[in-house]
Amino acid sequence: MSEYILEVQNVTKDFPGVRALDQVSFSVQKGEIHCLCGENGAGKSTLMGVVSGVYPKGGYEGKVFMHGKETSFRSIRDSERVGLTIVHQDLSLSPYLSIYENIFLGHAKTKMGIVDWNQMLVESVPLLEKVGLTEKPETIVSKMGVGKQQLVEIARALSKQTELLILDEPTSSLNDDESENLLDLILELKKGGLTCIMISHKLDEVLKIADSITVLRDGKSIRSYDTRQEKVDKSMIIKDMVGRDMTHLYPPKTPNIGNVVFEVKNWTVYHPEYHALKVVDNASFFLRKGEILAFCGPMGAGRTELMMSIFGKSYGSSCEGELFINGESHDFSSPHEAIRHGLGYVSEDRKDLGLILIQDVKTNISNSSLNKLSKLGIVNNFEEIHAAERYRKSLNIKTPTIMQLVRNLSGGNQQKVVLSRCLLADPEIFIVDEPTRGIDVGAKYEIYTILNTLASQGKSIIMVSSEMPEAIGMADRIYVMNEGQIKGVLDRSEATQEKIMHMALEN
Template sequence: MKSDYILEVENVTKEFPGVRALDDVSFRVKRGEVHGICGENGAGKSTLMGVVSGVHPRGSYQGTVRVKGEETSFRSVRDSEKVGLTIMHQELALSPYLSIYENIFLGHAGARWGVIDWDDLLSRSRPFLERVGLKDPPETVVSKMGVGKQQLVEIARALSKNTDILILDEPTASLNDDESEKLLELILELKREGLTCIIISHKLNEVLRVADSITVMRDGKSIKTYDTKADGVTQSMIISGMVGRDMTHMYPEKTARLGDVVFEVKHWTVFHPEYHHMKVVDDASFELRRGEILAFCGPMGAGRTELMMSLFGKSYGSSCRGEAFISGEPVDFSSPREAIRRGLGYVSEDRKSLGLILIQDVKTNISNSSLNKISRWGVVDADAEVESAEGYRRSLNIKTPSITQLVRNLSGGNQQKVVLSRCLLAEPEIFIVDEPTRGIDVGAKFEIYTILNELAAAGKSIIMVTSELPEAIGMADRIYVMNEGRIKGCLGRDEATQEKIMHMALT
């Protein structure tokens, strides 16, 4: 008899050395539904999907996984794809140097007598592109496309494998609002076509919009599975299950005590690194006060990140013009080292590529920007390095078995805390944090918000670049709004609303 459930996970336990990542997890997914998986970073979501998809092979975990009523014994991802289960990871697995249609059939192009019929693949790719709503020519090189369109190529690739179950891990984490909206509509359309989707996301409003059922995880356990409509599920219910407590306030309370202007930028203009005539930041001027959290908002491509990177030792752009002052004194940040020396700290939006060395441990990642503080005669004081790293592990509540754990093995929220620790060790007076909570859960977000508030209360000054308007409104004392490289205006904490910010950006 055909089961109503296309995927069944029963009593799955998975352990790594020193860590129980999954503890007796059970849930079921009905055919043709969208199923949400929610939980804090480190709750075991990605490990669970690795078990389901064959990333963690049979024998490396205890428990049972059934697909289409049959118990699985996957030894690799290729085995799960043979039965119609495909996983789409947060980090896109596309070759940037190949075309759209080559990426779609990469790994399963098929060949006759060792020869691939490229014209046939080109023709076969068109229905998949039409199905996902991507109108770019199949010959387009993937590196020439935006992240949103690359996501569609990934989904087209999954569909080309005769997928019945599509797992999407944080599919909208790197997308702007318009791209996210289109992707969510596509998920609903695939559902109407009979495809089963499992979506892992920290954006609870998106999960509630598309998911028919939701499983909440905490500390490696499956806490509860909800029927979204029948149970009247709300964000508060999900958050309570995720963190084990009610979160009445999404943002910690704060009392601003603003001092004098400590950082001032006048008429700052930045030119594109390759197209030297193109202005990416155009005549930007702003000021930052002691103890202030200052947010920069605006649509994707507004120039916010480029502005901050150019200020941090001219890390972006072919050339920069304008003036910068610290406590009224003119400064010229000729390099990131000089910016750090003058009291600036920078936390990149791309923590994995630009913020961390993933193959090194927690201790080394925390200390590598402040070696002069823990060295004598050019030799690192190992005891001082350990003491510093342990101090930040405790104070920032970094969840890791040891400071010798490789950073790549930490969850996103804990990786972000390592980046913050490295910045804190350098003891800057001015922090620039670019998308500080991107891709992390509500519990870790609250902890990072608390850290930022404590820094501001201690007299540090913070510039926060964020794409999440509620985050800017909930955290910032003032909000600068950017679009097309220009600062369009500034709003105070009491007057800022999402509508005002968007109106200012787009007019």
């Protein structure tokens, strides 16, 4: 029998107008952790779709072998029967069901054709222990954080007698502690004999746990590394991913900062359901012309809630405080009013709040600026197409046509569509919440360059970021938040990760 649990040979996969995979080959040994790296749109998720039966046999060229035998999967259920399970980046749990109901969702235990709830409850306990969850199996999933929900997904995979577990960006929505716990769990499962393929943009995580690494670029397998036999560093992987050396992860810039253009004073936001609970407590800050201002802090610090409440009171049961643009007081009652007065907002949740996934690229770019593209209430189709094409080219959005549905784009290209919509609205003040979450280093660099260009043009930018190196590398000043309060501010020259953490945790 083959020493490889999985072998992929010369796989090619086409979609209308684009070749997603081009003669891709790689192999995974039993009991190892194999990481897949590549830019957004490189073909990683498509490749795993081919391997797991999302794209059935006959829908691609090439061969896939598991346990030395060629597969002919017609669905995910076929691959699960032979011990292969995939956990997608977007969690597929039902928020209204309990932990144990979610674990056995789709493969419920039955006795004489009747669901055996008690057996599922009993069998869920050792699975939860295995993934390190202490919650009761009856706990409703929506009552838990994203990190724990990710563990429920893995418990569900283990309940299917999994031998090969595929994890697609498992830490993209987790904070540092949750990510660390998940990586430790993967290493522990490896000791128990589980083989794992992990897709990740976070190269520090890749280098921590990977036994082997395969890099994809533009749908092709560029190189595979065995980290047990050779020393691999981030610069090597990045060069393979983007096709060039990237000695600087953050583009150089020369700040040209002017006067204060935006100021928030004594801003307090109350929870949308628990109206007496302060989510943001007496926050005050200012933003200058041409400045990139970052907000850092642990998960739950109140950064997103602060930004959404500023943007036309999009969050909270009520808001108190003062807001000034160029010294003039404003009180926005809706996002439309905020946009009209020169604010733009890019949400951290691009799929639920930033995009209309069932619409095309053109419509998603134009739908915040229809007043600019219409006359007497009728949209000028030529102007709309011209605007969308302009941003497709200038932001290098990888799509065969602007009529492509946004849901078919990679995460980095979806993010560029969201930025394009904001750019078309032409605000003076940009609020960008986690602008590079879940995207690769090459796409990150492009987005950083866009932000720097906007600042050089005199636009002012507020950037919320959970990645402290990103904030330090990009921002002119950094406000630190925790528990709904602004704990302090640091200039670029004095900011370090240690100072930010110390400031956030001060009483």
